[in-house]
Amino acid sequence: MKKQTQAIHTPFHRRDAYDALSMPVYNAVAFEFDNAAVMADAFCQRIDAPDYSRVENPTVTHFEETVKALSGAQNVIALNAGMAAISNTLLALAGAGKNIVTSRHLFGNTYSLLTDSLARFGVETRLADLTHLDEVRSLVDDNTCAVFFEIITNPQLEVVDPRQLAAIAHARGAALVADTTIIPFTQFSAHDLGVDIEVVSSTKYLSGGATSLGGLVIDYGTVEGFGTRMKNEMLFNFGAYMTPQVAYMQKLGLETLAARYGVQSQSALELARRLRDLPAVRRVNYVGLPDNPYHALASELYGASFGAMLTIDLESREACFRALDRLQLIHRATNLFDNRTLAIHPASTIFGLFSEAQRAEMHVADTTIRLSVGLECVDDLFEDLRQAISD
Ligand SMILES: *Cc1c(COP(=O)(O)O)cnc(C)c1O
Numbered sequence: 239m240k241k242q243t244q245a246i247h248t249p250f251h252r253r254d255a256y257d258a259l260s261m262p263v264y265n266a267v268a269f270e271f272d273n274a275a276v277m278a279d280a281f282c283q284r285i286d287a288p289d290y291s292r293v294e295n296p297t298v299t300h301f302e303e304t305v306k307a308l309s310g311a312q313n314v315i316a317l318n319a320g321m322a323a324i325s326n327t328l329l330a331l332a333g334a335g336k337n338i339v340t341s342r343h344l345f346g347n348t349y350s351l352l353t354d355s356l357a358r359f360g361v362e363t364r365l366a367d368l369t370h371l372d373e374v375r376s377l378v379d380d381n382t383c384a385v386f387f388e389i390i391t392n393p394q395l396e397v398v399d400p401r402q403l404a405a406i407a408h409a410r411g412a413a414l415v416a417d418t419t420i421i422p423f424t425q426f427s428a429h430d431l432g433v434d435i436e437v438v439s440s441t442k443y444l445s446g447g448a449t450s451l452g453g454l455v456i457d458y459g460t461v462e463g464f465g466t467r468m469k470n471e472m473l474f475n476f477g478a479y480m481t482p483q484v485a486y487m488q489k490l491g492l493e494t495l496a497a498r499y500g501v502q503s504q505s506a507l508e509l510a511r512r513l514r515d516l517p518a519v520r521r522v523n524y525v526g527l528p529d530n531p532y533h534a535l536a537s538e539l540y541g542a543s544f545g546a547m548l549t550i551d552l553e554s555r556e557a558c559f560r561a562l563d564r565l566q567l568i569h570r571a572t573n574l575f576d577n578r579t580l581a582i583h584p585a586s587t588i589f590g591l592f593s594e595a596q597r598a599e600m601h602v603a604d605t606t607i608r609l610s611v612g613l614e615c616v617d618d619l620f621e622d623l624r625q626a627i628s629d
Pocket residue numbers: 319320321322345348388392417419420439440441442451452453574
C-alpha cells in the first residue's frame with residue numbers, strides 16, 4: 239500500500255463494537271476488566287489493553303498505529319504538543335551530568351527548554367554550528383546523550399546532512415534526535431538518514447488546518463531502553479499524553495495530509511519564484527529554489543518538495559511592519575501549515591524576548607517576514623503580497 243492509502247486504511251487495533259468506519263472518540267478515562275487476573279496482566283504489561291487514558295487510549299492508539307505504519311518506526315507516542323514530544327524525549331535521554339549538542343538555529347521554545355529549563359537540572363547544552371562538522375565532533379563526548387537538530391531550521395532555513403551527524407553521534411554512543419516538523423515525515427525516511435528518534439509538532443501539517451495541538455515521538459528502536467522509558471516513565475510521570483479528541487482530529491488530518499501538502503508545497507515554490515521579481519524584496523529564502531545553497535542537499539535528503547514555509551527580506555523592520563499591516567487576505571499570525579496563509583515578523587514576536595545579541599547569534603534578522611503558505615489560490619496570495627509590499 240502507498241502511504242496515502244495506508245493513512246486512511248490502517249486497521250484498528252481491535253474491531254470496533256459497532257464497526258464504525260472512523261475510529262470513534264473513546265472519551266473515557268478508565269477501562270474495565272473481566273477479572274482480576276486480566277487486570278493484573280494489563281497493568282504489568284503482560285497483555286496489551288488500555289487501563290487509564292493518561293497512558294493509553296484506543297483513539298490515540300489508532301492514531302499512533304497509523305503513524306507507525308507510515309513511518310516504519312518501532313514505537314510511536316502521541317503527546318499533547320510538539321513541545322511535549324521534544325521535552326519528554328530529551329528528559330528520557332538526559333540526566334544530570336549529561337550534555338546535548340545542538341544548534342543555535344532552533345525553534346525558540348526548544349532553545350529555551352535546553353538552555354534554561356534543562357540547564358537547571360544539570361543538563362548542559364552545547365551550541366554548535368552544525369554545518370561545521372569538526373565543531374560538532376569536538377563538542378560530542380562520552381557524556382553526550384543526544385545530538386539534536388531541526389531538518390530545515392526556522393526561520394533561517396539551514397539544512398545539515400543527518401547522515402554525517404549520525405556518524406558523529408553514534409561513534410560516541412549518543413542518539414541522533416531530529417525535529418522533522420518542517421517536512422511531513424511521510425515524505426522521506428528519517429531512519430534511513432541515521433535518525434534514531436524523530437520528534438514532530440503534529441499541530442502543523444498533520445492536524446488538518448490548525449484544529450489542535452499535538453506532538454509525536456517516532457522512535458526507530460535504535461536507542462537502548464528509550465521506548466520502555468517513554469512508555470513506563472514519561473507518560474506515567476509527566477502526563478503529557480494526547481487526548482482522544484485531539485487524536486481523532488489529527489487522524490482525520492493525517493488522512494488528507496498528502497493532498498494538502500502537495501498543494502501547499504507547490505504554492506510555496508510558485509510564490510517564492512514570483513516574489514523574487516518584486517523590487518522591494520531583497521531576498522527570498524526557500525530551499526526549493528534551485529539557486530538556494532541548500533537546494534541540492536535538501537533534494538537528496540527530502541525529495542522533490544521543500545515544505546510550505548519561506549521567508550522574504552525587505553529593506554528594514556519598518557518595511558516589514560508596514561507590509562504586514564497592509565495585508566488583506568493573509569493573516570498576521572504565528573503557527574505553520576494552517577489551511578490559511580499566515581505571515582509573521584519572527585524577530586519581534588517568536589524571538590522578541592531574546593536579546594538583540596542572542597537574535598544575532600541565532601541569525602534571526604529584523605528584515606525578515608516568514609510566510610506559511612496555505613491552500614488558497616496562489617494568484618490571490620501573490621496579489622495580496624504584491625500590494626502589501628510595493629510602495
Ligand atoms: C511549532 C513547532 C514546535 C512546537 O510545537 P507545538 O505543537 O507548538 O508545541 C517545535 N518545533 C518546530 C520546528 C515547530 O515549528
